[in-house]
Amino acid sequence: MNLAGRIVTGVIKWMVDTACRIDDREFEKIPFKGPAIIIMNHTNFLEVPILYTHLLPRPASGLAKEESWNIPLYGFLARQWNGVPIKRSSADMNAFRKIADVMKQGRILVIAPEGTRNITGVLRKAYPGIITMAMQNNVPIIPVAQYGSEKFWINIKRFRRTEFTFRVGQPFYLEPGTEKISGKLRKDMLYTIMVQLAKLLPEDYRGEYSDFTLADEKYLRFLEEGTYSLDSPVPLWQK
DSSP states (O other), X not given: OOHHHHHHHHHHHHHHHHHEEEEOGGGGGSOSSSOXXXXXOXXXXXXXXXXXXXXXXXXXXXXXXXXXXXXXXXXXXHHHTTOEEEOSSSOOHHHHHHHHHHHHTTOEEEEOTTOSOOTTOXXXXXXXXXXXXXXXXXXXXXXXXXXXXXXXXXXXXXXXXXXXEEEEOOOEEEOOTTSOOOHHHHHHHHHHHHHHHHTTSOGGGOGGGOOGGGOOGGGEEEOOTTSOOTTOSSOGGGO
């Protein structure tokens, strides 16, 4: 990140911390080193800058639609923050190669499986690309849920700070075993992945993933608590 990027990043952190009361205490559960994928629900434009600036100096990159690079400020931040552009209209093999590079650099990749902003805050049906990304790169998935941001525009008009809450779940690997990766298996694994995100949200926000009984966690290998933390020099999956 160049000097201009550091200055803009600092200003953005000051602005979001002024406009929002951010509960990021659970970020300490996110390992300081090693590649991983964060899955997050996406409600407001603030989630990415808050997550990025509050994880610093932990290196992170975000996955975003290719068109965003044409928006002056967003494009500048995407380049400064090592964002990965992706074409949403087709299978973007170039994006998958860039994701592999991000993983090799030991960075965290932040993905919104719903594919776009969801202004209601209630989970919608996700896309299965996360399955390919996690399995091709053999990295754990960390569910990070946030809520409260859907009230931002109402609050800002009333000159109120928005209560912005982050919750971090238990990291896990995808391990389908010897089963063939069929369309049905991908659908089952995707539902199970998204349930890990839904579990971190208040009941009214769970939407498409409200029925936890449909999730088959035999496809997941959870990392035990205490084996990963912000202060740990080497996470379990690198030992």
